[in-house]
Amino acid sequence: MDDSQKAIQQANETLYKQNFELSVKNQTLSILRRLYDVSLTTADVTSTSQKIADAIVQELGFAVVMISLLDKNTKCLRPVAVSDSPEIREAMTKMGKTLDEINIPSDYENNLCITCIRNKSRQMTTNLLDILDPAVTQEVADEVGNIANIKTIIIYPLILGDEPIGVINVGLAKKVDDLSRAEKETLEQLIGLVTLAVDRAKLYQDLKEANIRLKQLDQLKDEFISVTSHELRAPMTAIKSYTWLVLNSKEGVLEPKAREHLDKVYQSTERLIHLVNEMLDVSRIESGRVQLHPESFDMRQLAETVKDEFAAKASEQGTELEVTSFGEVPLVIADREKVHQILENLVSNAIKFTQSGKITIHISQADQFVETAVTDTGEGISEDDQKKLFVKFGRLENSLIARSGTGSGLGLYICKQYVELHHGRIWFVSEAGKGSTFTFNLPLS
Amino acid sequence: MENTPTPPKKRILVVEDDQFLRDLYEEILATAGFLVEKAVDGEDGYEMMKKGGYDLVLLDIMLPKMDGISILRKFHNEGPGLAPNKAVVILSNLGQESIIGEAINLGARGYMIKSDMTPEQALSEIRRYLSESF
Structure with missing residues (x-):
């Protein structure tokens, strides 16, 4: 083998090796x-x-x-x-x-x-x-x-x-x-x-398992809430109903003091029931289970109904309650029961903060919306407290509501969620010492 | 509450497991002049509803042995619907919209939340359902 052949062979070997490495x-x-x-x-x-x-x-x-x-x-x-x-x-x-x-x-x-x-x-x-x-x-x-x-x-x-x-x-x-x-x-x-x-x-599997656990927990929470609501409401219904029967009995006359005490039992039960209802509402809102059942109705008529519900309470504390409207107001299409609840909540708040004075429910049309405004001449809301209004449990530090311990701090939060589910808006204007106006609107269609 | 309906007295079945509430509705309804019968659990209630003849059945949802929705479904699947009774109304403390919807779909005439009503309100609702079923 001469040198050139050797060189070729060497080159071939190198090429082969390089080919192998390449492969x-x-x-x-x-x-x-x-x-x-x-x-x-x-x-x-x-x-x-x-x-x-x-x-x-x-x-x-x-x-x-x-x-x-x-x-x-x-x-x-x-x-x-x-x-x-x-x-x-x-x-x-x-x-x-x-x-x-x-x-x-x-x-x-x-x-x-x-x-x-x-x-x-x-x-x-x-x-x-x-x-x-x-x-x-x-x-x-x-x-x-x-x-x-x-x-x-x-x-x-x-x-x-x-x-x-x-x-x-x-x-x-x-x-x-x-x-x-x-x-x-x-x-x-x-x-x-x-x-x-x-x-x-592994991470994916862990996440998947965690997700399954979370879903189970969520279901457990739902079951817990429905069972709790049922179990709590049964004795509350009994207390409320039997107390009512005694208070409204035609047989015999209650001692004034006993009547006063029983009346407090009745009111307290009502508060408790209201609280459980609000907690259930919040739980439904947060799990996205709220269903709207829209129908067309007259907002003014609903306002009159709410006025009637609160008439006794208002006159008891010397507060005037009236419904006014501006011109012809078209019907709204909304979940009547939910809107009823919103309005009840706003009026109930107004009464709490207006010991004597006037509360007006005003209905009017503004563009493609029907506006409902609840105005009171009560104590108003300080600037600090205004920030917490629509926040869950955002109870007001400087107001009667916190001092007297009534109210869960869920009412306005629920109102806001319900209004927004209807693609409406809720807002307020307030001045300490002069009063507040809470307004919400609902689209016409 | 004491104005008695003209005879024959209307028959109402109360399917309720809570004794105090069972007694409560019996007292309210009997005082108002209705004939009241009671069932203490779901199976009991189902059997009594099957015999039928009630002008109104007040049916709870959460019940021992058989829940209210299952009772409604059984009647629904068995064909004649709620025919042996004039009307079934849910009287419960469960407020879930999904359950209310299911009950209505299965033939319940209406739905009442116990804790949200005074005896007077309950009675007037019941009277309304009774008058509607004729």
Whole structure:
């Protein structure tokens, strides 16, 4: 062979080597891409790990890949996936155990996977028992190794941050020395991506489980509220009704003092019932279960109804109550019961804050809306307190409502939510010492 | 409350598990001149409703053994609907709109929340339902 032939041969060898490395790099790119895709698909840990194990075996032609994860609850290293092939299926049958049954206690030092996790470093062995101990005997391990054609096993720790989360076992049909530099590099590169993909799947699974738990809790809360409302309301109905019967009895006359006391029992029960009702309303609002049943009705007529309801209370404390309107007011289309509740709430507040004076419910049309304004000549609301008005439980510090302890602080919050469900708006103008006007509008259609 | 309806007296069935409330409605209705019969749980109520002949059934929702919605559904599925009785009205302390809607769909004439009414209001609602069913 002359020099030129030698040079050609050398060039050929170099070219061959470069070609081989290029093909391994191509494989690397292809497997990395596949793993990347796997890591992006949201799925549970088992199926993600299965996809990873299968992808590595298919792309890189290894004998087997097994992924095991640390289970914090059982303190065991548990296999979650093993690559699928006819040989592996046969080997698993021979072993007579399912993946789940190859749990390795995390303090079992004879297993190389545990060493790998402890030292956070790559391990290598030619004996399959080193990664299956104590789940199988040496004899079974040897047989399994023969069936699956495994000569060498490399164990890589899966480390997230500084925390080992498991291992990946790669079984080769050849000796470690027969692995090319490029193949070794590929393997090293894979591990980081495998860790990320598995971790992502774990997070996804945790979130999914947390979500299921939250939904169960939410349902439990709903059930709790409905049961509570029912259980609370039964005795409250009895107290309210029997007290009413005594107060309204035609037989015998109540001692004035006894009547006064019973009247207080009755009012207190009414307050309690009102409070439970408001809590139920809030719970319905917040879980988005409020259903509107729109109908068309005359706002002025509704205002008259509310006026009648409060007439006795108003005159008792020397407060004048009137309904006024401006011109012809068209009908509104809204949930009559909810609007009734809104107006009752505003008038009831006005009465609380207007010991003597005047309360006016004024109905008028403004563009495409019907406006209802409740004006009182009461004590008004200080600037500080104004901020808390529509806030849940936002009870007013400097007002009668807080001093006397009545009211849940939910009323105006509920009003606002109901008005907004109707695509309307609620607002107020107030001056301390002079009075307040609360206005809400409802669209005409 | 004492103006008695013209005979024959109207028959009302109260299906209510709470003893005090059962007694309450019996007292209010009997004083107003109605014939009142009582059922203490869902199964009891179902059997009595099946025999029928009531001008009005006041049916609770949360009941032992069989809930009110299940009773309504049983009648609904069995075909003749609520025929053996002139009207069924829900008298409950559950206020969920979904349950109210379900009860109405299954043939209940109306829905009353116990805690929101005085005896007088309950009676006038009941009279209204009775007059509507003729």
